[in-house]
Amino acid sequence: MSKKPEILTRKQVARTRIFGVEEIHLRFANGEERVFERLMASRHGAVMIIPMQDEDTVLLIREYAAGVDRYELALPKGLIEPDESPLQAANREMMEEVGCGANRLTALKSLSLAPGYLSHTMHVVLAEDLYEKRLPGDEPEPIEVVPWRLSELDALLAREDCTEARTVAALYMVREHLRQRAK
Amino acid sequence: MSKKPEILTRKQVARTRIFGVEEIHLRFANGEERVFERLMASRHGAVMIIPMQDEDTVLLIREYAAGVDRYELALPKGLIEPDESPLQAANREMMEEVGCGANRLTALKSLSLAPGYLSHTMHVVLAEDLYEKRLPGDEPEPIEVVPWRLSELDALLAREDCTEARTVAALYMVREHLRQRAK
Numbered sequence: 001m002s003k004k005p006e007i008l009t010r011k012q013v014a015r016t017r018i019f020g021v022e023e024i025h026l027r028f029a030n031g032e033e034r035v036f037e038r039l040m041a042s043r044h045g046a047v048m049i050i051p052m053q054d055e056d057t058v059l060l061i062r063e064y065a066a067g068v069d070r071y072e073l074a075l076p077k078g079l080i081e082p083d084e085s086p087l088q089a090a091n092r093e094m095m096e097e098v099g100c101g102a103n104r105l106t107a108l109k110s111l112s113l114a115p116g117y118l119s120h121t122m123h124v125v126l127a128e129d130l131y132e133k134r135l136p137g138d139e140p141e142p143i144e145v146v147p148w149r150l151s152e153l154d155a156l157l158a159r160e161d162c163t164e165a166r167t168v169a170a171l172y173m174v175r176e177h178l179r180q181r182a183k
Numbered sequence: 184m185s186k187k188p189e190i191l192t193r194k195q196v197a198r199t200r201i202f203g204v205e206e207i208h209l210r211f212a213n214g215e216e217r218v219f220e221r222l223m224a225s226r227h228g229a230v231m232i233i234p235m236q237d238e239d240t241v242l243l244i245r246e247y248a249a250g251v252d253r254y255e256l257a258l259p260k261g262l263i264e265p266d267e268s269p270l271q272a273a274n275r276e277m278m279e280e281v282g283c284g285a286n287r288l289t290a291l292k293s294l295s296l297a298p299g300y301l302s303h304t305m306h307v308v309l310a311e312d313l314y315e316k317r318l319p320g321d322e323p324e325p326i327e328v329v330p331w332r333l334s335e336l337d338a339l340l341a342r343e344d345c346t347e348a349r350t351v352a353a354l355y356m357v358r359e360h361l362r363q364r365a366k
Contacts, residue, residue, distance in 0.1 A: 004247065007252070023199075039202065039250070065295075065298035111346055112346040115251040116248050116249060119251060122348075140213075154359070163292075165294040168356070173351070
């Protein structure tokens with residue numbers, strides 16, 4: 001395993017309302033030097049929730065996605081607040097976006113987004129034994145909740161409005177998790 | 184299905200060597216207005232390659248990932264050049280990062296990264312019938328190629344250095360694809 005490069009200098013080169021870009025000067029173990037840029041995420045991290053209505057039905061949401069300028073079907077997610085644990089954040093976000101809480105929350109895995117240039121990491125949380133509970137969110141329009149069967153995952157992935165890599169990864173992961181558990 | 188919000192204004196609010204941030208002012212169908220920021224990707228898009236050495240063995244690469252400051256195991260990937268098709272870019276990137284080309288390239292699906300605030304999209308390409316061929320890349324140190332069996336995907340995902348959502352999604356997708364094809 002290679003020795004990690006040494007970070008010689010770090011400098012913020014851009015800061016907007018929600019993005020911060022850092023320039024880092026690196027020296028690799030072999031002496032090679034490079035200047036890279038990376039985007040810095042919220043320090044508290046983020047969660048993605050897999051709300052299971054029953055053993056086969058996951059609750060997706062359909063929401064406008066400004067980055068790609070279209071409506072996307074995806075799992076609910078959000079940033080962790082400074083005073084929250086990942087599981088608490090998962091339950092709150094689900095109440096805001098899906099209108100339910102969960103009696104049973106299980107952290108499955110942490111996923112990175114584009115580790116080469118984003119510091120972002122997201123805890124994927126399985127939510128089961130759901131109950132109705134809605135918290136007000138800051139969404140510009142009501143979020144549509146779309147139940148989908150994991151047994152029909154292929155049909156979901158064949159759609160052009162379900163493209164988010166984290167959602168695709170999490171849905172396969174939970175299907176595998178539930179299959180293993182049922183054995 | 185909701186009517187897409189109208190983009191009232193767009194403005195570049197930051198530009199660094201590799202990142203561009205755009206602020207967009209949106210009016211939703213219900214009259215609500217919001218100002219969002221999004222990161223603009225390379226206009227030509229990107230590719231992620233799944234190089235299969237045989238029906239069960241995928242070639243991963245281990246590389247330093249500056250965003251999370253650790254070495255990560257992931258699938259090879261890269262930007263599409265202006266004069267390339269996605270399949271041509273996939274073959275070139277594979278020659279640079281893995282040291283082989285493919286006689287058979289199949290586009291599986293396009294994945295987005297974080298469609299809410301990134302415009303980035305990536306074509307996932309299955310590469311089969313490989314042959315040795317190395318092109319010089321711009322990597323600071325030699326990339327380690329790590330063969331892994333899809334039949335041992337669970338063990339890979341249990342590792343803490345294989346976290347990239349796109350890689351996880353693509354590996355599940357190709358396992359499913361090859362299983363279906365073998366039927």
